[in-house]
Amino acid sequence: MLDPRIPFKNRYLAGVLAFLFPGAGHVYQGRYFKGILCGVCVLVTFFYGMALGNWSVVYWKKDPTNFLNPYYAQVFVGLPALPSLVQARRYESRTNINEMSISAPINAPFHGTLRMHDRTVGLADGVVTGRIELKPGARPAEGRVVQGTFTGHLDKKEITIKLGGIPTLGKAVSADPDREIEVDVVDSSDPPQAIGRLRGDFPRSFLDRFESPPDERYYLDLHGKLGKFHELAMTFTMIAGLLNILVILDAVEGPAYGYGDGAEEERKAAAPGSADKAAKAVPPAQPPPAEAAKT
Amino acid sequence: MESFALLADSSHASWYLLPLALTVSLVYSATRFEYPPQILRRSARLFFTILISMGALFAVLFLLSWNL
Numbered sequence A: 001m002l003d004p005r006i007p008f009k010n011r012y013l014a015g016v017l018a019f020l021f022p023g024a025g026h027v028y029q030g031r032y033f034k035g036i037l038c039g040v041c042v043l044v045t046f047f048y049g050m051a052l053g054n055w056s057v058v059y060w061k062k063d064p065t066n067f068l069n070p071y072y073a074q075v076f077v078g079l080p081a082l083p084s085l086v087q088a089r090r091y092e093s094r095t096n097i098n099e100m101s102i103s104a105p106i107n108a109p110f111h112g113t114l115r116m117h118d119r120t121v122g123l124a125d126g127v128v129t130g131r132i133e134l135k136p137g138a139r140p141a142e143g144r145v146v147q148g149t150f151t152g153h154l155d156k157k158e159i160t161i162k163l164g165g166i167p168t169l170g171k172a173v174s175a176d177p178d179r180e181i182e183v184d185v186v187d188s189s190d191p192p193q194a195i196g197r198l199r200g201d202f203p204r205s206f207l208d209r210f211e212s213p214p215d216e217r218y219y220l221d222l223h224g225k226l227g228k229f230h231e232l233a234m235t236f237t238m239i240a241g242l243l244n245i246l247v248i249l250d251a252v253e254g255p256a257y258g259y260g261d262g263a264e265e266e267r268k269a270a271a272p273g274s275a276d277k278a279a280k281a282v283p284p285a286q287p288p289p290a291e292a293a294k295t
Numbered sequence B: 001m002e003s004f005a006l007l008a009d010s011s012h013a014s015w016y017l018l019p020l021a022l023t024v025s026l027v028y029s030a031t032r033f034e035y036p037p038q039i040l041r042r043s044a045r046l047f048f049t050i051l052i053s054m055g056a057l058f059a060v061l062f063l064l065s066w067n068l
Helices: A011-020 A024-029 A032-052 A071-077 A083-092 A216-226 A228-253 A263-270 A272-281 A290-294 B002-010 B013-030 B036-064
Strands: A106-116 A126-136 A146-154 A157-169 A178-186 A194-203
Touching (some): A011 A024, A011 A228, A032 B013, A032 B036, A071 A083, A126 A157, A126 A194, A146 A178, A157 A194, A216 A228, A228 B013, B013 B036
Antiparallel strands (some): A106 A126, A146 A157, A178 A194
């Protein structure tokens, strides 16, 4: 029986809102204290778990060998977890493969290695850190060829090198925060000749990374770096989802044990039937013994 | 990536039990009652129950693993 003191309004709509956004169902019903309390607790637990797992522990990926998929619990957080389903489709799409062209200019931090074929230009092999700028080839006949520069440091020495040729890029959609890229180092001649190879990573865009499934290599790398904290991060996100199941049920059916202010017990005690019950519970008075009456 | 790995390395995993126990206590108690003071009272009781129970379990496991 629903407590009349609780304003349920349309409780099924409240349940849907509670699923979509933790606490929203209660706020819709005017139960602000519980809405804010549950919303903050569930969302903080969920996002803290995601941060602890380097934002790579919430994703949907079918694993036929394991029916215990963490996403079955994480999905109950609602809108914060639902993008995983969209990202899973994008990840499995036929167009999500290693690419040999760029559709938009790239201007991003870069970290990687330089390998020179031609040592006469005065550049040695080594680790480079800096900024990479690439844009699609200017002339229509160039097709997939790119043009650009790398500016940064090679063994603490500042360098600027020209880039060109056909690049190789890793998949666009993946949980790995870094996207692989390989491109030729070219000289200033026309047409430019490859004199070396630049290989490394630049940051993947947020929309391609958020709640995307990880590649096997990145998953093993992440597990190796985080250790037991990977499982802990996943546990936080799963517990957030499971807690939101309780919140949804509370929005639809109300509190499991009642209002909790003791008024229910008082109401039961004051009810008309309770006085008769109390009288029946008291044993009837016993008649005085016969000897006492004779004396 | 490196900052999270360092954060994880710098603290023992058991400390993460505290905020987890707190959120579980609060949300579970909030779904049992409606009256805010009762929610807070019961969640405090549940929080300490969880901590004491987990502490006892840790103590038992520690003793069982002594000298292993």
